Amino acid sequence: MSTTQEERSLSELRPAGQAYRAAFVGLLGRDLYLLRKDLKIFLLRTLIQPLLLVFVFTYVFPKTGQSVGGSSGASRFSTQLVAGVMGLAIVFQGIQAVALPLVQEFGVSREIEDRVLAPLPTWMVGLQKIVTGLLQGLLAACLVFPIASLVPATPVHLHIRWAVLLTLAPLAGWVAGSLGLMLGTKVKPFQVPLLFSLIVLPLTFLGCTYFPWQDLQNVVWLKWVVLANPVVYMTEGFRAALVGGIPHMPLVGIYGALVGFGALFTWIGVTGFERRVVS
């Protein structure tokens, strides 16, 4: 190779850092552009489920005289459900904004093959998907918060601890996004129905969404088993951040577990992503 050829080639190259940043922002821009373009779909898939959940359990049930929330009453149930609904909204985004599109792009359309030709390291393409999940999770949480606090027929006792809320929400979004990346790289298109029955439903039903973790002292084995569920720490975290008068896990445990799950899922997700696209 002649010197002139080499110089010409290298002078055309943008520095790695600059190129990676532009590509990362470009890919993120794509996801956010599509979010805006399909905003109605995003709103429907984000709002309907929590709206029905809150409406039936905290509006219809108290009005029809049915007791939900045990002896402690409907108001306590409505209050603690705010945190559960926030956790659910975030974890659903991880599935819907990251895992399901990835399953499609890997297994059906194969368009991921072009996405990974963008001029940045492959693992950063995976990381970008986590950021998409995180941002959509935060947006979803903001949207469902008014529903969870205004729809119930009984008063909801909010007591917002901003420092906890502003650190915990992004942490929960990261765990949801990385969970989405991990599932998106592992699940084949034909396994999607199983993804819901074997993973999403247990995660949400046993994620301390409908009951505070401390209330499980009467079902001790379950109290320990659910600790393997990352959603537990999201909902318990939101309980600590948003509502008063409801017991929650110690904050150290919540933050520690979320960081641990986030790191684990990110590692499995990013390495799994690389393995799927580079042979």
Add this chain to the structure above:
Amino acid sequence: MADAIIQAHGLTKIYDAAVGGRVVAVDEIDLQIESGEIYGLLGPNGAGKSTTIGMLTTRVVPTRGSILIGGVDLVERPALAKQLIGVVPQSNTLDRAMTVFENLEFHGRYFGMGAKRARTVAAELLQRVRLVERSKAPVMALSGGMAQRLMVARAIMHRPQVLFLDEPTAGLDPQSRIALWEILGDLHDDGQTILLTTHYMEEADEFCDRVAVMDHGKILALDTPAKLKASIGAGRIVIVSASGDLEMLSQALVAGVDGAREARTIDGRIHLSVDDSTGLLPRIIDCAEAAGASVNDLSVTEPTLESVFINLTGKDLRE
């Protein structure tokens, strides 16, 4: 070579297959692609063409070997090298959530263009690949040929040093093929270096400056199509369909027909290489009858890249 834009040495890819143990997909190949040429990898399915393109485009990590592309070590710095390559893969990888125009616009953004510049270049490219009227259409509404042209536009948008196309015309109707080759011809005229794989020998013959004939992961021959065909040393190929013992007939033809160089039996027909076919056909029929065979059909062709492939491997490209 003064203007080599890709230099690959000892390129090898070995897969650990679940069944059958190790599979050597590409076996110690060397490549030198010169600036501005159309370089074709010709070979049957499974020859290792796509794996080779995969390695040159960062999607497949070589087991051994080195790749220098535009001065960048692609094996060591794949993320950086992606700036220098444009890829049109075998399957449709267009962004299905987006329109035709948005596909190009966002590709420009990934490669560091500002929003305005990305839109300007996207509009120019749509003109170039004749898809302006489809600008707002969802990509799922495009025909195979249109999708392929859009993928070419996308691949050249960031002005790559090398454009890679993996079986670009496979599955396209004849008209779409012509349209695609017109675009590739224009790019070639502009000095774009192009590397493509194909198993259509006519395409390789007509459009490629140089052709590497691949089989079983190795490059068996590399030259211009004209020189490859000349390398057979025959002026014409006579294809003989006959009933009887073809092996014996082959020997009889080589021995008894003046100017016959070599005979090979492919697909139940004898391919007889001759210097000149003028006045030869009656002689072939006589010779066959003398050998106890009866000729059903005779045809004469010029040597093609297929003949080259048959000559090199003893088998048909389509097998």
